[in-house]
Amino acid sequence: MALIKNGTVASDPYTDVADDAVLPAGPVIVSLQRFRAERDGLLARNTPVGVRLAPDQSPEALGGDLDRLPLVVLEFAKFRDGRPLSWARLLRTRLKFTGEIRATGDFLYDQIAFMVRVGFDAFELPASVTPALFQRALGEMTLVYQPSTDGKKTIRELRD
Amino acid sequence: MYRYDEFDARFVAERTEQFRFQVERRLKGELSEDQFKPFRLMNGLYLQLHAYMLRIAVPYGTLSAPQLRMLAHIARKYDRGYGHFTTRQNLQFNWPKLKDVPDILAELATVEMHAIQTSGNCVRNVTSDHFAGADAEEVEDPRPVAELIRQWSSLHPEFSFLGRKFKIAVTASGHDRTALRYHDAGVEIVKNSDGRVGYRIYVGGGMGRTPYLSYVVAEFIEKPDLLAYLEAILRVFNESGRRDNIYKARIKILAHTLGVTAMRDRIEREFAEIKAAGTLEVPEKECARIEAYFAPPAFADLPETALPTGGALGDWVTSNTHPHRVRGYTIVTISLKPIGGVPGDASHEQLDGLAALLDDFSLGELRVSHEQNLVLPHVRIKDLPALHERLTALGLATPNAGLITDLICCPGLDYCDLANARSITIAQEISKRFADGARQHEIGDLKIKISGCVNACGHHHAGHIGILGVDKKGVEYYQLLIGGSAAEDASIGEILGPGFGEHEIADAVERVVDAYLKLRQPGERFLETSRRLGLEPFRTAAYGEQRDGAD
Numbered sequence A: 001m002a003l004i005k006n007g008t009v010a011s012d013p014y015t016d017v018a019d020d021a022v023l024p025a026g027p028v029i030v031s032l033q034r035f036r037a038e039r040d041g042l043l044a045r046n047t048p049v050g051v052r053l054a055p056d057q058s059p060e061a062l063g064g065d066l067d068r069l070p071l072v073v074l075e076f077a078k079f080r081d082g083r084p085l086s087w088a089r090l091l092r093t094r095l096k097f098t099g100e101i102r103a104t105g106d107f108l109y110d111q112i113a114f115m116v117r118v119g120f121d122a123f124e125l126p127a128s129v130t131p132a133l134f135q136r137a138l139g140e141m142t143l144v145y146q147p148s149t150d151g152k153k154t155i156r157e158l159r160d
Numbered sequence B: 001m002y003r004y005d006e007f008d009a010r011f012v013a014e015r016t017e018q019f020r021f022q023v024e025r026r027l028k029g030e031l032s033e034d035q036f037k038p039f040r041l042m043n044g045l046y047l048q049l050h051a052y053m054l055r056i057a058v059p060y061g062t063l064s065a066p067q068l069r070m071l072a073h074i075a076r077k078y079d080r081g082y083g084h085f086t087t088r089q090n091l092q093f094n095w096p097k098l099k100d101v102p103d104i105l106a107e108l109a110t111v112e113m114h115a116i117q118t119s120g121n122c123v124r125n126v127t128s129d130h131f132a133g134a135d136a137e138e139v140e141d142p143r144p145v146a147e148l149i150r151q152w153s154s155l156h157p158e159f160s161f162l163g164r165k166f167k168i169a170v171t172a173s174g175h176d177r178t179a180l181r182y183h184d185a186g187v188e189i190v191k192n193s194d195g196r197v198g199y200r201i202y203v204g205g206g207m208g209r210t211p212y213l214s215y216v217v218a219e220f221i222e223k224p225d226l227l228a229y230l231e232a233i234l235r236v237f238n239e240s241g242r243r244d245n246i247y248k249a250r251i252k253i254l255a256h257t258l259g260v261t262a263m264r265d266r267i268e269r270e271f272a273e274i275k276a277a278g279t280l281e282v283p284e285k286e287c288a289r290i291e292a293y294f295a296p297p298a299f300a301d302l303p304e305t306a307l308p309t310g311g312a313l314g315d316w317v318t319s320n321t322h323p324h325r326v327r328g329y330t331i332v333t334i335s336l337k338p339i340g341g342v343p344g345d346a347s348h349e350q351l352d353g354l355a356a357l358l359d360d361f362s363l364g365e366l367r368v369s370h371e372q373n374l375v376l377p378h379v380r381i382k383d384l385p386a387l388h389e390r391l392t393a394l395g396l397a398t399p400n401a402g403l404i405t406d407l408i409c410c411p412g413l414d415y416c417d418l419a420n421a422r423s424i425t426i427a428q429e430i431s432k433r434f435a436d437g438a439r440q441h442e443i444g445d446l447k448i449k450i451s452g453c454v455n456a457c458g459h460h461h462a463g464h465i466g467i468l469g470v471d472k473k474g475v476e477y478y479q480l481l482i483g484g485s486a487a488e489d490a491s492i493g494e495i496l497g498p499g500f501g502e503h504e505i506a507d508a509v510e511r512v513v514d515a516y517l518k519l520r521q522p523g524e525r526f527l528e529t530s531r532r533l534g535l536e537p538f539r540t541a542a543y544g545e546q547r548d549g550a551d
Ligand code: HEM
Pocket: B046, B048, B053, B085, B086, B087, B088, B092, B164, B165, B182, B183, B205, B206, B207, B208, B209, B250, B409, B410, B411, B415, B416, B417, B418, B455, B456, B457, B458, B459
């Protein structure tokens, strides 16, 4: 599985850790439940910690800890469930999160351009999407009608 | 009407090429049907019982002659010679081939049409009043607002994978012709006490298995804030709408579970934030740019003219015209409900024939109504005899607009893989039963609406008389509902009792109508009589002679 970060294939420094697994050394990704249970210990490790949110978990649940997290992973349980698109937007707007927002799970080629617009900057590509397809997905629609967190000029602004 | 500029045109062209690429991948087997599905739905392509169905948007229901000719051309070249107008200002082609669909979309784009967001769990094609710009009562033309919403909602990055579809209607008239309160969100253009124009916003309407009427969440939203407010509603819906049960996923369930106060608070919180950011504010200049496209056409200064009376022409004028706001003009409804025909179908000859008379008879415009009819919005009263003749030749002069044979009906089991029962055949039978013109006029304003299953595409909840197809151990049965309305006096019809067999339902309808004729007070419509008396007299009438009903 390829990881795309800021538009190019990248290696992944993080280990995604199951709730019942022993924490390995180095950067880890844990679920919100585990983060809550082991918060102090995790933050005291002084290695990067990312938190994985299920589609029904709002990033508002992270509260003030967000400042100390370099990574939030938003999980697409089913591609039909578009809540992570709102969570990413929420992270970038109300919560002013500037770290990495990573997509994982079941998303589709035709969602990628939307995901970039709302604030995702890292993607664990599903098997159906190659890095070449990923690039293509970003170039298909060059114009947008509505503002989003990417700050891209809208058609209305281009008209002025 | 709205004209694409270079940006709108490029947007649609790119979307078409994106679709072409996905179709190629699907045909090569690189995409599974499951992976292809959400994308094709976002582009209006359904898989039906026998074939694909392509649903084309008629934004806010307005069509020009070149667009009509294109639809006729597509019906001829890619389909079986006809199209079907739906209750949401869309046109459906029932037999396109997948490999042809990108070409169909490319051809449509040449006349500024598309199929974007006519399906899928996104903000659907925005609908509006089919008498917009012609109605004497409206506050202002609602179409510029609908166009504004169309642009904002097109490929919205955050709201293209909602829990369920989201339908928005816009009206500006005290007489609602958009079924506003049955929409996920409704925008009513109103004037406040200072004479300022703004928007009353409704949320939480819908049909389907559990029908709800929407309620007012905001009494008055200022013009520049409309998109910010709609975005706020969609945020709340996307974050909190149910995802566990497809039948409870529409915003109607969230809205009516939370209640108006909690719903309003949630929306207001988002609204305040979006408004503060300022990015969605609609500048005066953009409003003016769009409004300019909908400036009234060049009406002539005509003398007061009396409507023609007598004979077939007079009958047609009585039922199929509506007062226009400009002297000497009238609004004409073209019924797509010929006696015994398929409600909403139009052939390529009819589409071409209409295109040929638009410039001469209606200042170049045609409208599509949510009652599966067409409308000529700007007709000179003195042209009515000539127009009637032309429409008669096209088979489009059925004098029944608003009468009992002007039925709404979904495709049902003849096309739809979700159907429990046929609905077209029932519509045809009822239509034949009440074919007599004098009898129809005696019965007056009576709306029958038929759906082939609980999804309610045929609006059965909103029918003065509603008919719902149900499946009973493999046999088609039909339930009767009484007392629904989709107009400004909106209400949800109530089920009368056990279902009727396919050969009994028309009889039952007839008995209910006869009971109304006996029970009504002078000037009372069916809806009013049923509201005054309740279900009981109609139940007695409907079941009186029925032998083998099922429950
Ligand atoms: C034949 C293919 C069609 C299929 C598979 C289909 C499917 C559906 C489904 C599943 C729903 C329920 C959605 C929900 O409750 O969330 C629905 C609702 C609806 N459909 Fe269709 N439909 C079809 C054709 C049509 C046609 C031809 C019309 C117009 C005549 C139409 C108009 C509507 C309307 C107005 C609703 C109700 C919306 C509401 O619940 O507020 N559909 N359709």
